[in-house]
Amino acid sequence: MVIAVANQKGGCAKTTTAVNLASALAKGDPDAGLPPAKVLLVDLDPQGNASTSFGINNRDRHRTVYDLLMNDLGEELPIIDDYLISPEIITDAMEQSWKQSNPDKKIPASLKIENLWLLPSNIQLSAAEIELATRLGRETRLKEGLSPALDEFDYIIIDTAPSLGLLTINAFAAANWVLIPVQTEYYALEGMSQLMNSIKMIQKRINPNLKLFGIALTMYQKSKLCNTVVDEVRKHFSSQVFKTVIPRNIDIAAAPSEGAPITLLKKPNRSNKGSQQYWAMAKELHQRVNFIRKKYGINEPSRLSAYKIRLGK
Numbered sequence: 001m002v003i004a005v006a007n008q009k010g011g012c013a014k015t016t017t018a019v020n021l022a023s024a025l026a027k028g029d030p031d032a033g034l035p036p037a038k039v040l041l042v043d044l045d046p047q048g049n050a051s052t053s054f055g056i057n058n059r060d061r062h063r064t065v066y067d068l069l070m071n072d073l074g075e076e077l078p079i080i081d082d083y084l085i086s087p088e089i090i091t092d093a094m095e096q097s098w099k100q101s102n103p104d105k106k107i108p109a110s111l112k113i114e115n116l117w118l119l120p121s122n123i124q125l126s127a128a129e130i131e132l133a134t135r136l137g138r139e140t141r142l143k144e145g146l147s148p149a150l151d152e153f154d155y156i157i158i159d160t161a162p163s164l165g166l167l168t169i170n171a172f173a174a175a176n177w178v179l180i181p182v183q184t185e186y187y188a189l190e191g192m193s194q195l196m197n198s199i200k201m202i203q204k205r206i207n208p209n210l211k212l213f214g215i216a217l218t219m220y221q222k223s224k225l226c227n228t229v230v231d232e233v234r235k236h237f238s239s240q241v242f243k244t245v246i247p248r249n250i251d252i253a254a255a256p257s258e259g260a261p262i263t264l265l266k267k268p269n270r271s272n273k274g275s276q277q278y279w280a281m282a283k284e285l286h287q288r289v290n291f292i293r294k295k296y297g298i299n300e301p302s303r304l305s306a307y308k309i310r311l312g313k
């Protein structure tokens, strides 16, 4: 399944949510009923924050999602493997940047990740919005580029930019689900009707399969205001809102500077609330997926044994 993490608001934890869910789903927690899954994280924001969250240096010369979108091979589909960063390289990048901020400590074993691939991005992608405008198939280029990967991954998670422009439209065209992070603040619901209209428009014109997967409440603090916002969002979107709420937590914000998402950096327990709640959200996501599959009679085997995409460059 392909999930676009979207909200045109900046700073509502799209990247943080995409990166942590992707990591937890890939790693899995079999004892808690979360089997490891094969995951592709697509960084579709020119800021490249999803890539840097793993210590992947944006200046490194690997191909990016920009190259995939601009590929003009005509009838031929691009070879997706050439664009992906492999779990080995992601692990290496996390370990190196962790070592840089903790020179005297032993690298935590939890940084090792096996089933996560990354399609990176960098600032070059900011030109895509304009460059794509005159290209054929401008709205469905990501969908086309990712199509060879669909059968290879259990989850493809797309982190989008804070806009409803052509890049995000490409994410909506390629996805079958949208996950919307909402910051629990006073203006939480502002812009939501615009976002919903945009999704409706895409459903009508480009991708009838696009559906709302859920709303993730983020940066919650115990306060009257936050509680009011949570109540309001739940009233409005009822069961579509995740039960798990992500607290405002300094460790979550500090994690990228250590080069790894909080779900990999810190053990999920009471003293690491940020990690604990993102792990809980990953489990809830998995349960929802199971529920959806049952409802529609879909029986998909795990993709971990699919071995075509193994080595990224």
Ligand code: ADP
Binding pocket: 009, 010, 011, 012, 013, 014, 015, 016, 017, 049, 162, 218, 219, 220, 246, 247, 248, 249, 250, 252, 253, 254
């Ligand atoms: P977006 O991708 O929607 O722009 P980010 O995921 O980059 O948002 O988050 C915006 C900022 O807030 C980042 O600095 C991030 O580290 C921080 N942040 C995200 N989630 C939390 C949280 N639960 N608690 C504290 N800080 C957070």
Ligand code: MG
Binding pocket: 014, 015, 016, 045, 049, 160, 161
């Ligand atoms: Mg972001």
